Amino acid sequence: MRIVKVLGVLAAVLVIATCATLATAEGQVLLNAAGATFPYPIYSKWFDLYHTAHSNVQINYQSIGSGGGIRQLLDKTVDFGASDGPMNDDQLKQASVPILHFPTVLGAAIPAYNVPGVQGDLNFTPEALSGIFLGTVTKWNDPAITSANPGVKLPGDDIVVVHRSDGSGTSYIWTDYLSKVSPAWQSKVGKGTSVNWPVGLGGKGNEGVSALIQQTPGSLGYVELIYAIQNHMPYGKVKNSSGTFVKADLASVSAAAAAASKYMPDDFRVSITNPEGKAAYPIASFTWLLIPSKFSDSAKRDVVKDFLKWMMTDGQQYCEALAYAKLPKEVVTKEMKAIAQIQ
Amino acid sequence: MATTPNAATPTDFTANPRSLLRRWTGADEIAHLITLIAAATLLLIAVLLVYQLWVLSGEARAKFGWSFFVTKTWDPVAGEFGALPFIYGTLVTSAVALLIAVPLGVGAAIFLAELATPRLSSSLTFVSDLLAAVPSVIYGLLGVFLLVPVMRTTIQPGLKATLGFLPFFKGPAYGIGFLTAGIVLAIMIVPFVLSVSREVLLAVPRDQREAALALGATKWESTWKVVVPAARIGIFGSVFLALARALGETMAVTMVIGNNPKIAASLFSPGYSIASVLANEFSEATGNLYLSALIELGLVLFLLTFVLNGLARLLILVTTARGSGVLPT
Numbered sequence: 001m002r003i004v005k006v007l008g009v010l011a012a013v014l015v016i017a018t019c020a021t022l023a024t025a026e027g028q029v030l031l032n033a034a035g036a037t038f039p040y041p042i043y044s045k046w047f048d049l050y051h052t053a054h055s056n057v058q059i060n061y062q063s064i065g066s067g068g069g070i071r072q073l074l075d076k077t078v079d080f081g082a083s084d085g086p087m088n089d090d091q092l093k094q095a096s097v098p099i100l101h102f103p104t105v106l107g108a109a110i111p112a113y114n115v116p117g118v119q120g121d122l123n124f125t126p127e128a129l130s131g132i133f134l135g136t137v138t139k140w141n142d143p144a145i146t147s148a149n150p151g152v153k154l155p156g157d158d159i160v161v162v163h164r165s166d167g168s169g170t171s172y173i174w175t176d177y178l179s180k181v182s183p184a185w186q187s188k189v190g191k192g193t194s195v196n197w198p199v200g201l202g203g204k205g206n207e208g209v210s211a212l213i214q215q216t217p218g219s220l221g222y223v224e225l226i227y228a229i230q231n232h233m234p235y236g237k238v239k240n241s242s243g244t245f246v247k248a249d250l251a252s253v254s255a256a257a258a259a260a261s262k263y264m265p266d267d268f269r270v271s272i273t274n275p276e277g278k279a280a281y282p283i284a285s286f287t288w289l290l291i292p293s294k295f296s297d298s299a300k301r302d303v304v305k306d307f308l309k310w311m312m313t314d315g316q317q318y319c320e321a322l323a324y325a326k327l328p329k330e331v332v333t334k335e336m337k338a339i340a341q342i343q
Numbered sequence: 344m345a346t347t348p349n350a351a352t353p354t355d356f357t358a359n360p361r362s363l364l365r366r367w368t369g370a371d372e373i374a375h376l377i378t379l380i381a382a383a384t385l386l387l388i389a390v391l392l393v394y395q396l397w398v399l400s401g402e403a404r405a406k407f408g409w410s411f412f413v414t415k416t417w418d419p420v421a422g423e424f425g426a427l428p429f430i431y432g433t434l435v436t437s438a439v440a441l442l443i444a445v446p447l448g449v450g451a452a453i454f455l456a457e458l459a460t461p462r463l464s465s466s467l468t469f470v471s472d473l474l475a476a477v478p479s480v481i482y483g484l485l486g487v488f489l490l491v492p493v494m495r496t497t498i499q500p501g502l503k504a505t506l507g508f509l510p511f512f513k514g515p516a517y518g519i520g521f522l523t524a525g526i527v528l529a530i531m532i533v534p535f536v537l538s539v540s541r542e543v544l545l546a547v548p549r550d551q552r553e554a555a556l557a558l559g560a561t562k563w564e565s566t567w568k569v570v571v572p573a574a575r576i577g578i579f580g581s582v583f584l585a586l587a588r589a590l591g592e593t594m595a596v597t598m599v600i601g602n603n604p605k606i607a608a609s610l611f612s613p614g615y616s617i618a619s620v621l622a623n624e625f626s627e628a629t630g631n632l633y634l635s636a637l638i639e640l641g642l643v644l645f646l647l648t649f650v651l652n653g654l655a656r657l658l659i660l661v662t663t664a665r666g667s668g669v670l671p672t
Contacts, residue, residue, distance in 0.1 A: 064626050065626035065627040066627055066629075067626065067627035067628050067629040068626045068627065070629055071629070071634075090630075091629070158515065160517065165597070165602030165619075165623045165624075166622075166623040166624060166626075166627060167419075167623070167624050167626070167627025167628060167629075168627065189420065190420035190421070191420065192419055192420045192629075193419075193627050193629065194419040194420075194624050194627065194628070194633075195418070195419060195420050196416060196417060196418035196419070196420065196421070197603070200603065201517065201519065201601045201602065201603055201613050202601065202602025202603055202613075202615075202623070203602070204597055204598065204602070204622075204623055208598065211487055211488075212519075215487075215491060215492060215495075215518065216495075216517060216518065
């Protein structure tokens with residue numbers, strides 16, 4: 001009996017060992033990544049398509065948030081990260097190898113509202129938006145808003161501001177834009193994924209914010225463009241730096257990126273809010289993949305480089321169906337050159 | 344003469360000193376050891392938890408010290424963090440929840456234990472247990488889509504019209520805020536108060552009731568003056584169990600509280616609780632100080648629960664001492 005028991009245990013151990021070795025069979029490359037939630041739909045589609053084309057490669061992406069992605073990358077628990085906001089200099093210093101930023105797609109933040117009696121698009125100037133979010137513009141019939149909307153009957157109701165309660169790339173884009181157009185905002189609040197909002201209710205996620213907006217008459221908040229399109233939410237136009245009121249859509253967002261690509265720095269850490277260009281939407285941003293410049297495992301490095309090349313060429317055709325704006329050609333050309341820096 | 348010990352014979356150490364190995368393999372000793380390990384593991388987990396919270400919040404503790412408890416700003420961009428709005432929000436929502444849930448729960452428990460037929464009692468308890476099993480996210484969604492519109496259009500304006508002179512019912516009626524969060528929490532903790540109180544009331548010996556009735560008390564007098572006081576320790580226990588749940592409740596609260604770190608007397612005002620800010624900001628927190636401040640908030644919540652539990656035990660001690668004649672009533 002005892003012999004049978006011992007043999008049984010040995011057999012179990014052997015089976016487990018074989019399974020373990022089979023899992024890491026020759027040629028299998030497993031990459032772990034983590035980061036931003038905003039581009040998760042397109043990333044998961046890309047990783048899935050890439051796996052179908054290269055069956056030995058498995059890329060596992062966890063959308064835990066940009067901050068989490070950066071932290072995991074610095075702790076080296078993932079192979080690469082993703083973030084809606086570029087890493088700042090302090091964070092880059094903490095990395096053991098230099099981190100490269102690769103823009104992947106574009107997103108935008110739009111002002112959504114629920115004003116009783118208003119059906120069409122409202123125009124918002126930078127002064128109006130910053131005043132509303134600072135709490136200095138408190139009513140819908142304030143001159144800052146009515147002057148941009150002649151002929152629209154705006155009620156005298158209070159504006160209920162809605163923002164994000166969780167840390168988010170959308171908040172980063174919004175506060176980055178407000179910091180650029182309003183010195184008062186820049187000194188009082190600043191930009192970040194999480195800020196000390198002077199006024200307003202906080203909703204969790206794009207869903208939370210849109211639920212609050214839809215339920216609260218007289219509310220104004222910001223959500224991701226894709227979210228507004230897919231949920232058929234009414235949203236307004238924003239005045240860009242050329243003075244045109246532009247409504248966010250894929251074309252105007254791409255125009256913002258094209259305008260910015262003229263002065264794109266080599267490390268791609270650029271903010272494209274409030275750019276030049278008549279057709280450009282002023283509150284747009286890239287989202288980046290954060291790739292270490294040195295890989296210890298050459299198989300992983302080759303997969304990453306190949307994936308980046310694929311993503312910038314074939315991968316971009318899937319963007320528009322999911323309502324993400326594609327990278328402009330100039331940026332793609334520059335990124336292709338930068339891939340060579342990964343060793 | 345050494346006799347071989349076995350499970351049937353109790354071990355007698357003085358008469359029969361056994362070898363170390365023999366002493367540790369008796370069935371009694373093994374049972375003792377296993378249960379000791381279980382208890383020690385629990386204690387170890389609690390200690391490790393506090394230790395980890397302490398260590399990881401080190402940076403924030405070093406920078407802010409005691410002022411963390413009294414600072415009102417929460418500014419991730421400037422690096423200034425203060426716990427006061429969150430402590431206030433947690434305490435206010437829990438207080439509102441208890442004010443609603445305790446009379447409701449204890450009243451229902453008294454009805455089910457004393458005045459209802461056994462079948463009605465067990466089926467209603469079953470329903471209440473089902474309520475307790477509903478995930479908190481569902482309560483949050485129900486709160487946002489059902490309760491908030493009702494609050495905004497009916498209840499809050501109604502309260503403002505009737506009790507608007509009180510500082511608790513001033514300000515614009517958004518629908519979300521401390522009051523709504525308190526109501527959602529109350530619905531979530533009523534089953535706890537109800538089931539534990541009911542069990543404790545049922546456990547009061549029958550002769551207590553019969554003695555009261557024999558002395559000429561009515562059914563209600565017997566219930567209220569004899570049975571409930573006999574069960575009061577258990578009822579207090581159920582209240583503090585419910586409070587512990589209310590303090591830590593995250594998802595339901597974060598959907599209806601407004602997520603605005605403000606301290607205001609009005610219950611209509613949006614606010615923030617510790618659990619909500621942790622749920623909202625933890626995953627995207629960039630920077631060691633920010634993360635460390637959030638973990639310190641977790642430590643504060645732990646401390647809060649600890650202090651409230653301590654007060655509960657003190658209260659029970661005092662009431663039992665008074666009841667048993669040690670302290671003057």
